[in-house]
Amino acid sequence: MADERFGRWRARLDALVRTEGDVTDLRSLLFASLRASGYGAVGAGFGILALYSIPILILTGFLAVLGVGRPLLAPMMQWVRTVAGLERRRLRRLGHEIETPYTGPIADPPRTFGDIKADPSARRDLKWIAVHGTWGLIVGAVLLQMPFISVRDVTYPLWWYFVPDSEQQILNGLISAQTPNTAILGCATGIAVFALWLLFGPKLLDLQGRPGVSLLGPDPEADLSERVARLTATRAAALDAHAVELRRIERALHDGAQNRLVAVAVLIGAARREVDRAPERADEILERAQTTVEGALAELRAVVRSILPPVLEDRGLAGALSALASDCVVPCTLEVDVAGRCPASVEATAYFVVAESLTNVAKHSRASGASVEVRRAGNTLTVKVVDDGRGGADAASGSGLAGIARRVEALDGTATFQSPVGGPTEIRVELPCGS
Ligand SMILES: Nc1ncnc2c1ncn2[C@@H]1O[C@H](COP(=O)(O)OP(=O)(O)O)[C@@H](O)[C@H]1O
Ligand SMILES: [Mg+2]
Structure with a gap:
C-alpha cells in the first residue's frame, strides 16, 4: 500500500521534472537540476554504504587470508551484491539499461577467493564499491549541497546581523564574513553557486553514475568469449548428435531391413529353381518371401518413424x-x-525426451505414478518429467539419459537430472524455441 503510494508520488514527480529535448528555459533547467540533486543524494546514500563496506571488506579479506574469516566471504559478497543491486535500480530509473550480470542466482554469491577470481562480475562489483564509496559519495554530496548553499548565501545579508560571530561564513565556510561587505559578497557567491548548479547539476549526476554504468552490467568481453566457447561446444555436440543419429539409422537399416531383403532375394532365387521341379514347394517359398518382405516394410516404417515421429506432424x-x-x-x-507450434527440431527433441524418460520410468523406476509437464514461456520450452519411484538415475550408466543430454545440448538448451537414491526422479529440460 505504502509502496504503491510512493510509486505514484514518484511517477508524478518524475513527470514534473522530466526533461525533454533541449533544456533551454530556466524552469526546465531548474527541474533538471532538482532531479539531479535528488538522485545524486540517493546515490550519495549508496556511496555511504559503499564507503563503510570498504574497510569491512578489507578486514574480511585479511581474516580470510589468515584462515579464520572464510565463512564471512559469502555474506560479505552477498552484501556487495545488495548494494550494487540498489545502484542498478537507481541507474535504471535514470534511463540506463543495465542487465544483472550474475550467472547463477543472486542469492548464491562467490564463497572463496578462487570463486571471486573466477567470477568477473564479483570483481567488477568490488571495483565499483571502491569507486562509488569515494567518487560517487563526493559527487553526490556536492550535488546535494549546491542548492542549499546557494539559497543560504543569497539570503545571507538578510540574516547576517543575527548570526553569532563564530558562524559568520559563506560558501560553506570557505570565506568568513566578518564585515557587512563580505556579507553582501555572500549574495554574489550564492548566485554563482546557483548558476553552476543549474548548468552542471545533470552533468554531475551523469559523472556520478558513470562508473556504475560501465562496471555493474555484464562484462562485454567475458560475455562474448563465453558465448563463443559455448557455441563452439554446442556446435561440436550438434555434429556429434548428428553423426550418432546417422549411425543409428544406418545400423537399423543394415541389421533390419537390409538383412530381410537379402533373405527375400535368396528365397526368390530358390523359388525360381523350384518352379519347374516342384511348383507347390515354390509357392511355399514365395509365401515365406512375402512375409519377409512385409517384415522388412514394417521395419523400414519404424526407422522412418524414429527419424521424425509422424504423429508429431499429424497431431x-x-x-x-x-x-x-x-x-x-x-x-x-x-x-x-504450449501456444502455437515450435520449430520441428524442438518438438522432436521434446518428444524424444518424454519418450525416453517414460521408457525409463517403466523400465527402472518402480514408480506408482508419473507426471509430464510441458510449458512454453516466452522463447523457452520447458519439459519436466517426474516419477515417484526409487531414484538413482545415472546418465553415466546407460545411453538414454546421455542421449537426452546430447540432443538438448545440440539445440543450445539445458538438461538437468535430479534423482537421489530413494527418489523422486525429475528430468527437466529447457529448450530455446525461437520467436
Ligand atoms: N526414472 C528412473 N528411476 C530410477 N532409475 C532410473 C530412472 N531412469 C534411469 N534410471 C537408471 O539410470 C540408468 C541410466 O538410464 P539410461 O541412460 O536411460 O540408460 P538405459 O535406460 O539404457 O539403461 C538406468 O540403467 C537406470 O538404472
Ligand atoms: Mg533408458
Whole structure:
C-alpha cells in the first residue's frame, strides 16, 4: 500500500521534472537540476554504504587470508551484491539499461577467493564499491549541497546581523564574513553557486553514475568469449548428435531391413529353381518371401518413424505426448501449455525426451505414478518429467539419459537430472524455441 503510494508520488514527480529535448528555459533547467540533486543524494546514500563496506571488506579479506574469516566471504559478497543491486535500480530509473550480470542466482554469491577470481562480475562489483564509496559519495554530496548553499548565501545579508560571530561564513565556510561587505559578497557567491548548479547539476549526476554504468552490467568481453566457447561446444555436440543419429539409422537399416531383403532375394532365387521341379514347394517359398518382405516394410516404417515421429506432424506436440503418456504402463498425468507450434527440431527433441524418460520410468523406476509437464514461456520450452519411484538415475550408466543430454545440448538448451537414491526422479529440460 505504502509502496504503491510512493510509486505514484514518484511517477508524478518524475513527470514534473522530466526533461525533454533541449533544456533551454530556466524552469526546465531548474527541474533538471532538482532531479539531479535528488538522485545524486540517493546515490550519495549508496556511496555511504559503499564507503563503510570498504574497510569491512578489507578486514574480511585479511581474516580470510589468515584462515579464520572464510565463512564471512559469502555474506560479505552477498552484501556487495545488495548494494550494487540498489545502484542498478537507481541507474535504471535514470534511463540506463543495465542487465544483472550474475550467472547463477543472486542469492548464491562467490564463497572463496578462487570463486571471486573466477567470477568477473564479483570483481567488477568490488571495483565499483571502491569507486562509488569515494567518487560517487563526493559527487553526490556536492550535488546535494549546491542548492542549499546557494539559497543560504543569497539570503545571507538578510540574516547576517543575527548570526553569532563564530558562524559568520559563506560558501560553506570557505570565506568568513566578518564585515557587512563580505556579507553582501555572500549574495554574489550564492548566485554563482546557483548558476553552476543549474548548468552542471545533470552533468554531475551523469559523472556520478558513470562508473556504475560501465562496471555493474555484464562484462562485454567475458560475455562474448563465453558465448563463443559455448557455441563452439554446442556446435561440436550438434555434429556429434548428428553423426550418432546417422549411425543409428544406418545400423537399423543394415541389421533390419537390409538383412530381410537379402533373405527375400535368396528365397526368390530358390523359388525360381523350384518352379519347374516342384511348383507347390515354390509357392511355399514365395509365401515365406512375402512375409519377409512385409517384415522388412514394417521395419523400414519404424526407422522412418524414429527419424521424425509422424504423429508429431499429424497431431502436434500435445497430441503426440498424450499418445506417449497413455501408452505408459505407469499411470501418467500430462499437462501441456504450449501456444502455437515450435520449430520441428524442438518438438522432436521434446518428444524424444518424454519418450525416453517414460521408457525409463517403466523400465527402472518402480514408480506408482508419473507426471509430464510441458510449458512454453516466452522463447523457452520447458519439459519436466517426474516419477515417484526409487531414484538413482545415472546418465553415466546407460545411453538414454546421455542421449537426452546430447540432443538438448545440440539445440543450445539445458538438461538437468535430479534423482537421489530413494527418489523422486525429475528430468527437466529447457529448450530455446525461437520467436
Ligand atoms: N526414472 C528412473 N528411476 C530410477 N532409475 C532410473 C530412472 N531412469 C534411469 N534410471 C537408471 O539410470 C540408468 C541410466 O538410464 P539410461 O541412460 O536411460 O540408460 P538405459 O535406460 O539404457 O539403461 C538406468 O540403467 C537406470 O538404472
Ligand atoms: Mg533408458
